[in-house]
Amino acid sequence: MDIATMLELLGKGALVSLEIFFVTMVGSLILGLLLCLVRMSKFVVFRLLAKFYISVMRGTPLMLQLFVVYFGPYYIFNVNISPSYKLMAVFIGFVLNYAAYFAEIYRAGIESIPIGQYEAAKLLGYGRVQTFFYIIMPQVVKRIIPPVTNETITLVKDTSLAFTLAVAEMFTIAKQIAAADRKVTAFVLAGIMYYVFNLLVAGAFAKLEKKLSYYR
Amino acid sequence: MSLLQINHVEKHFGDLEVLKDISLEVEEGQVLAIIGPSGSGKSTLLRCATMLEQADGGEIIYDGLPNAVTATRAQKKEIHKYFGLVFQNFNLFPHRSVLQNVMDAPMRVQKLEKEQAKAAAMELLKKMGLEEKADSYPQQLSGGQQQRVSIARALALQPRILFFDEPTSALDPELTGEILKVIKDLAAEHMTMVIVTHEMNFAKNVADHIIFMDKGVIAVEGTPEQVFDSDNARMREFLGKLEA
Numbered sequence: 337m338d339i340a341t342m343l344e345l346l347g348k349g350a351l352v353s354l355e356i357f358f359v360t361m362v363g364s365l366i367l368g369l370l371l372c373l374v375r376m377s378k379f380v381v382f383r384l385l386a387k388f389y390i391s392v393m394r395g396t397p398l399m400l401q402l403f404v405v406y407f408g409p410y411y412i413f414n415v416n417i418s419p420s421y422k423l424m425a426v427f428i429g430f431v432l433n434y435a436a437y438f439a440e441i442y443r444a445g446i447e448s449i450p451i452g453q454y455e456a457a458k459l460l461g462y463g464r465v466q467t468f469f470y471i472i473m474p475q476v477v478k479r480i481i482p483p484v485t486n487e488t489i490t491l492v493k494d495t496s497l498a499f500t501l502a503v504a505e506m507f508t509i510a511k512q513i514a515a516a517d518r519k520v521t522a523f524v525l526a527g528i529m530y531y532v533f534n535l536l537v538a539g540a541f542a543k544l545e546k547k548l549s550y551y552r
Numbered sequence: 553m554s555l556l557q558i559n560h561v562e563k564h565f566g567d568l569e570v571l572k573d574i575s576l577e578v579e580e581g582q583v584l585a586i587i588g589p590s591g592s593g594k595s596t597l598l599r600c601a602t603m604l605e606q607a608d609g610g611e612i613i614y615d616g617l618p619n620a621v622t623a624t625r626a627q628k629k630e631i632h633k634y635f636g637l638v639f640q641n642f643n644l645f646p647h648r649s650v651l652q653n654v655m656d657a658p659m660r661v662q663k664l665e666k667e668q669a670k671a672a673a674m675e676l677l678k679k680m681g682l683e684e685k686a687d688s689y690p691q692q693l694s695g696g697q698q699q700r701v702s703i704a705r706a707l708a709l710q711p712r713i714l715f716f717d718e719p720t721s722a723l724d725p726e727l728t729g730e731i732l733k734v735i736k737d738l739a740a741e742h743m744t745m746v747i748v749t750h751e752m753n754f755a756k757n758v759a760d761h762i763i764f765m766d767k768g769v770i771a772v773e774g775t776p777e778q779v780f781d782s783d784n785a786r787m788r789e790f791l792g793k794l795e796a
Contacts, residue, residue: 455604
């Protein structure tokens with residue numbers, strides 16, 4: 337197979353990888369914030385539940401979680417699963433997993449904001465929601481950029497785990513080409529594409545970090 | 553007319569009694585200084601009065617408002633509008649410019665129009681000698697300038713009483729002077745103020761009433777002359793240590 341054809345096939349796979357990436361980023365950043373708020377709730381039961389959830393999601397392989405999400409409906413609830421559920425299962429599995437990591441990153445960020453910021457806001461009459469969104473979160477965002485960058489780079493590479501459910505993302509396709517071709521060229525090309533994408537990710541976060549460096 | 557009445561306030565942290573049966577009154581236009589050694593309870597008293605700490609008993613009554621010690625959350629929000637607080641560490645919002653720090657609460661909390669809030673904020677910054685710093689960020693300012701911004705921020709909400717929690721403790725002596733001057737100017741305008749301070753000379757000069765606290769009680773109180781000439785043993789010991 338020539339390189340051009342290979343790139344075309346890999347490109348199609350890359351689009352699926354990108355889709356997994358973006359859905360996971362948006363979904364898990366939002367779900368992670370909610371999870372973090374539950375994790376920091378004043379109700380002990382909620383706090384413990386969130387803590388347990390996070391510990392399970394971080395403590396077991398993502399690959400295993402993908403299997404549970406995909407096969408679970410059939411084996412546990414006896415629901416018939418259609419092949420079209422595969423990509424959905426990948427989305428769900430990734431979002432549920434990454435939300436756990438992001439929740440802990442948010443928590444570290446929120447806990448690092450000095451109590452004086454809350455006290456000043458309270459004395460100035462800001463409500464709790466106003467304080468959170470106008471005063472605390474903007475500062476949290478700045479502080480959590482480095483760990484979020486780390487997670488995001490890991491996510492780019494983790495999208496390849498979707499191959500375990502035979503979703504046609506870039507790595508799955510590279511594997512198929514390599515098997516048919518009996519050469520590793522497709523793997524090398526895929527590796528380069530992952531790397532380039534991560535360069536872009538790192539660059540974008542560095543830019544954001546710089547933009548927020550107008551204050552400490 | 554008294555703007556604030558504190559009656560028999562108590563506060564403990566665990567077994568430690570930090571405030572024991574504290575009563576005092578703040579009159580309109582009065583400058584009250586609270587002095588005393590570390591651990592005497594003066595900061596805790598101020599934090600209880602401003603509801604950053606919950607007092608365990610007694611009454612804290614701002615003119616015409618419900619008792620702050622037993623107030624509901626909604627009532628507390630109302631009571632908070634009555635006074636302002638200047639913190640020892642400024643607690644400015646680092647991600648907002650100087651101007652935004654001053655005009656944001658009037659806009660978001662008091663729902664003032666943007667132009668109106670901005671004009672009022674610029675007026676206050678001018679008064680603090682910081683109009684050319686309006687677009688700077690807090691970290692770009694000296695400690696004294698930051699503290700002046702935080703005073704402007706508190707004044708922007710037009711409080712009836714302004715509290716100061718050791719406003720010069722985080723500043724070197726040179727910068728301390730500029731804050732003391734601002735407070736003096738406010739006193740000349742009859743701003744009602746309650747100041748917890750370590751600056752004895754300043755307390756003597758600017759306050760018309762001084763409270764000396766020791767071990768959770770008001771040990772001596774009165775005019776500056778009465779307090780500084782008092783023969784209370786703890787007061788003499790405290791002043792002696794300062795001179796040494």
